[in-house]
Amino acid sequence: MTKDIYDITIIGSGPAGLFSAFYAGLREMKTKILEGNPELGGKVKVYPQKMVWDVGGVKPVTGQQLIDDSIEQALTFDPAVELNTIVTGISKDDDGIFNIHTESKTVHYSRTVIVAIGGSGIISHQKIDVPSAESYEGKGLHYTVFDVKDFDNKDVLVSGGGPTAVDWGNDLAPNARSLTLIYRGDKVRALEADITRMQNNGVRMITNTEIVDFNGHNEVSSVKLYNNKTGEHYEQEYDAVLINHGYNKDNLLFKENKIDIELVDNFYIPASSTGETKVEGVYAAGDCVKYPGKVHLIAGAYQDAVNAVNNAKLFIQPDAHKTAEVSSHNHILDEKNMKYMYSEETLKNQ
Numbered sequence: 001m002t003k004d005i006y007d008i009t010i011i012g013s014g015p016a017g018l019f020s021a022f023y024a025g026l027r028e029m030k031t032k033i034l035e036g037n038p039e040l041g042g043k044v045k046v047y048p049q050k051m052v053w054d055v056g057g058v059k060p061v062t063g064q065q066l067i068d069d070s071i072e073q074a075l076t077f078d079p080a081v082e083l084n085t086i087v088t089g090i091s092k093d094d095d096g097i098f099n100i101h102t103e104s105k106t107v108h109y110s111r112t113v114i115v116a117i118g119g120s121g122i123i124s125h126q127k128i129d130v131p132s133a134e135s136y137e138g139k140g141l142h143y144t145v146f147d148v149k150d151f152d153n154k155d156v157l158v159s160g161g162g163p164t165a166v167d168w169g170n171d172l173a174p175n176a177r178s179l180t181l182i183y184r185g186d187k188v189r190a191l192e193a194d195i196t197r198m199q200n201n202g203v204r205m206i207t208n209t210e211i212v213d214f215n216g217h218n219e220v221s222s223v224k225l226y227n228n229k230t231g232e233h234y235e236q237e238y239d240a241v242l243i244n245h246g247y248n249k250d251n252l253l254f255k256e257n258k259i260d261i262e263l264v265d266n267f268y269i270p271a272s273s274t275g276e277t278k279v280e281g282v283y284a285a286g287d288c289v290k291y292p293g294k295v296h297l298i299a300g301a302y303q304d305a306v307n308a309v310n311n312a313k314l315f316i317q318p319d320a321h322k323t324a325e326v327s328s329h330n331h332i333l334d335e336k337n338m339k340y341m342y343s344e345e346t347l348k349n350q
């Protein structure tokens, strides 16, 4: 059987992976994205309803919209996309082709690789470990806010003692019927100003308190609580619960790794400021990279993506241009430009 060899395989589909896919298309490279999660988007999917302001030239936008637009851009040149594909290692065969190994034991073949796995590998919300939690998921029990309206006019319980829990307390309180924040420890870990704002928003804060279980017919209607200081057990009516207990981080890529890259601080790939790792042909982009001056923001991921793709292109084709032609003058986009210029939406906005 002949191997289907790609020019470039991108591991991870956060902002760095998605922009790498677009840019690789601009450079006419046969491109594949491998993503461990069931959907594209990366860490921004953790904060879909938060407004993002610091992406150059983009109006304030929700995380969800930003990712939807980034996915559309990434798919411009029809890269192959494989979801639910957790990469566990990379090796190089005798023909100089990278073999990318996955948890499900499939192997993907590529001339170059861009590692864009983020600063924490595959992340998932830390779920609450109480008997009925699974049955109430999406039925009053939430791990993130997909739509703030899910909390409007509800008695909301936020569980968590970090800055994100406090942040949600402040965002949801104005439209909630009531909002209570509980934390198992004795001191909430957030900026003093945010805690004060939350208190001014009428949020009730209770420390040393944990959720023991949920109650309700089909949907959560009350929560069983436990005060770990006094030993008191009690039940309180709530019809929306938001758990913010942090994230599980899983860096599986280097589990079976057969190439010579040592991580820094368990998660970071040492690379040059243009994404070159110790292994020629393997580049790194986005939050997973560490180099002096690295910007761990979406904006920083875009610069890394361009550098990594340009290096990958030159690795395969040393006489290629060092960079792609700018998009405004790149003929590869001519046909697509015509479609945009004469689309109903463009003509309507003129």
Ligand SMILES: Cc1cc2nc3c(=O)[nH]c(=O)nc-3n(C[C@H](O)[C@H](O)[C@H](O)COP(=O)(O)OP(=O)(O)OC[C@H]3O[C@@H](n4cnc5c(N)ncnc54)[C@H](O)[C@@H]3O)c2cc1C
Pocket (backbone or CB within 6 Å): 011, 012, 013, 014, 015, 016, 017, 034, 035, 036, 037, 040, 041, 042, 043, 044, 046, 047, 051, 052, 053, 054, 055, 085, 086, 087, 088, 116, 117, 118, 119, 120, 121, 122, 123, 251, 252, 253, 285, 286, 287, 288, 296, 297, 298, 299, 301
């Ligand atoms: C709460 C929060 C708010 C933020 N707000 C902002 C903001 O307002 N502005 C801003 O610029 N930045 C913000 N950031 C930071 C921003 O989200 C990151 O800088 C950005 O997501 C990094 O992109 P990335 O592509 O490098 O990694 P990620 O977005 O983390 O994507 C990595 C992808 O790789 C996948 N992956 C990991 N390991 C594997 C594997 N072994 N196999 C297959 N796939 C794998 C993951 O599933 C994930 O999809 C925020 C971050 C957080 C947590």
